[in-house]
Amino acid sequence: MTIAVTGLNAIDSPGPGVAVIRGLLEAESFSCRIIGLSYESLEPGIYMRDLVSKTYSIPYPSSGMDALMERLQYIHQQEKPDLIIPNFDSELYSFIKLAPRLKKMGIHTFLPTLAQFEERHKVNLPAFGEKYGLSVPRSKAVYTANETLSLDREYGWPLVVKGKYYDASLAYNHEQVKAHFNRISAKWGLPIIIQEFVHGTEYNVTGLGDGEGGVVAAVPMRKQYITDKGKAWGGISIDDKKALALNAQFVRETKWRGPYELELMKDKSGNYFLLEINPRIPAWIYLAVGVGQNIPEALARLAMGWPTDPFTHYEVGKMFVRYSWDMIVDLAAFEQISTKGEL
Amino acid sequence: MKIKKNIAVSENGFIFNPSSGESFSANPSGLEILNLLRQGHDKESILNHMGENYQTDSQTLERDLTDFIETARQYHLFEHEDE
Incomplete structure (x- = not known):
């Protein structure tokens, strides 16, 4: 199977792509070849040749859907990807709109519906909280x-x-x-x-909804080491029953389809507030893989329409500790992706 | 006053609360008190045990034990005190 993945910017405010690819390559139920889709020539994932077989640059969302579709048609001719996993909030609108056309080309996706995507938008969060009975600031x-x-x-x-x-x-x-x-x-x-501002401790849950109200996967995490951009540079899987119950309520009520991340704040009284719903896989997804829930693998299976059993447990007390790594890259590789748009 | 069942305490005194993800370190005497609490001992029984094993006056012992228990309470290590 050939899978195209965006979000190769494994930088200090990282895109999820590299972690998603690690999960896909470690999938036990299928083997796959990874095609990277990049926006910038210096996205580190482009040069991780042991993870990404080939990378194609794609136009920014601001260039419009037609430009993206044209580029995807070219990539389709070259690589025949079976599946695309977009990992940025800002590109999701285009991919959701293009999903039926991609399906006709044989490219699968497993994304939230446009209504779900719009409804959970930060701008609409107060109305969202009221509609589904979730506490939001x-x-x-x-x-x-x-x-x-x-x-x-x-x-x-x-x-x-x-x-x-x-x-x-x-x-x-x-x-x-x-x-x-x-x-x-x-x-x-x-x-x-x-x-x-809600005073308290921040928790995150990443999960996968089947689109019919069922939770396929869910792993809660507490950030242990936070960068000045507020990104988790270390975190630990936890067994938080309230967070998991809130997660189940979110998926059941919204019938969420696809991956997501819930950002939660627990105040001193133990009450949870839903701060944000990210409609995509988070950058720390490899923790979920590491504790027994390979969400990228399950996502790929759902997208392909293959039977996928929900995960029922995960290891508590496992940590992820992120690090940075300097790769040595030939100028010719940089030139190739910069001028030809593929590497 | 019972330590939550799911609290993990290593033999080195490293404490992990799986509900919150918080971790703490206890020194050897703190670890001893934690283990006594986990075994169901009450404050009186712990004071007697520590008094027999450490050379200190009962006032200091009681003050330190109260401090320790209060800290553990703030860290939500006891049952029925949050969640």
């Missing part, structure tokens, strides 16, 4: 920095300033709110989400 989507001026009276300080796809910073006064607003909106566009 109060938040408001704003289009100008002035709209934030009264929110501190409602939510108190600090405020969390979030980009629509990525990035979040804490602000302790209006000057900081404005600075974060300008920085994040310049990078990710509008709106900016201003969210109430």
